[in-house]
Amino acid sequence: MKIAVVAPSCPLKPEAAERVQAIVADRGDCELVIHPQCFLTDGHFAGSDHVRLAALREVMADSTIDAVWFARGGYGSNRIAEAAMNGLPDAARSKTYLGYSDAGFLHAGFHKVGLNVVWGPMPQDALRGDHGLDQGEDAVRRALDWLVRRDISALEPELRQPAMAFNLTVLSNLLGTPLEPDFSGVDLLIEEVSEEHYRIDRTMFHMTASENVRRVARIRLGRVGAIPANDPDFARDEAQIVEEWCLRAGMTYGGRADIGHDAGNRVVPFGGP
């Protein structure tokens, strides 16, 4: 299996790339091609929109590549996602696209046009030190276990298919755009990071007002990390917030899910395991 890494959002840290290459060398069951675009910088982004889109299109069109792994999140994939959905080369259809966080803009649009997208850890996660794991390298191994061997132990354990997983803020910001997929019957997993409780409440208001989102089978809540303190305190936690908005919208709240912006983040294939 040949895996290409590109960065549609922010640049990949070289030390993360080194660690992931070491993990791949140790495994010996796949080849990793880290596109030089991953290390470019143009303001906030890993190269200009044009450069990021060109790298993405290049690996999508390469028939020798089996999987496209998004290097990291941050911000910026929304700026090129609609262009990347259009005029798909045939070779784009036989690959798996893996990532999470800001990559959700690509996941949404790519799923909509029939590509095989998967939520899961990314190369930059190699640098994480949470969850008592070895600096996030276990997260990277988990992603590779899924990509290379379709190892079901990498999966979020209570998935029902069809499933989708999104960062809540990313999902809110793609509603009403050309990237919005059909949510009918979907096991929708959401997670959040670095947003105050009041913002989570506001985003849930927005998301659950969508007639499309209301057609999901159920909403499940992953971890909500690094919530900034707010004055006044919101007095309700994230599970209470999500459950209330599900109730208001007549949606099923399916409890917690094992995903998040952390080293424990698990794999969620959109199309099925």
Added chain:
Amino acid sequence: MKIAVVAPSCPLKPEAAERVQAIVADRGDCELVIHPQCFLTDGHFAGSDHVRLAALREVMADSTIDAVWFARGGYGSNRIAEAAMNGLPDAARSKTYLGYSDAGFLHAGFHKVGLNVVWGPMPQDALRGDHGLDQGEDAVRRALDWLVRRDISALEPELRQPAMAFNLTVLSNLLGTPLEPDFSGVDLLIEEVSEEHYRIDRTMFHMTASENVRRVARIRLGRVGAIPANDPDFARDEAQIVEEWCLRAGMTYGGRADIGHDAGNRVVPFGGP
């Protein structure tokens, strides 16, 4: 003129209420009734949803009241806005509704059902100390000048009617909800506070994807205050961001507007001056 103050979002500070009452006493051209609900606290909010909605409905139904002034922003009016739009009493239709920031959720829904809504300073602004003014009291006087005397010097100076003004994040979060008004032909003024440049870019992506928003006459950008530093720096300022997304969406960018989360904030009647 009798003006009622209610707090559909967060509680009003008593010292702000005192200052505004002193300004009103000094003017002698209006009566201000500050509803006791303004000082209640229930977690983040000025009372529970039920209590805030009841106070709002009470003043909307009171035929002796000429204007409803929202005490302050914060967060929470979206939680009661749809209920407040429904079953409108006749007395609600002869009033002016004034506020900004989080009150935009009410403005959107109320404008949609034909009420007379106006963007402008709120009682809590009496405590502001920016713009070289006397602690925001000039902002409060400006709002009262419009409410009581329809003083055109309070207006945003380059308005074309019909106009609307919204906090960008509030506007983004009401798209696709029952509160979303018709933007056709509108001079749409937006402003922002405490959002990083990358978030402003992401929200502009979301907002300008809306076919409804694309029908505005033009987008004008108010002040964008208290932008948190971000690593990496976004390398583009707010005007460049807004102008780029207008260009991408085929919308007219009409330049800067004299509104914002500050003491210089001016008045924007949605229906016309």
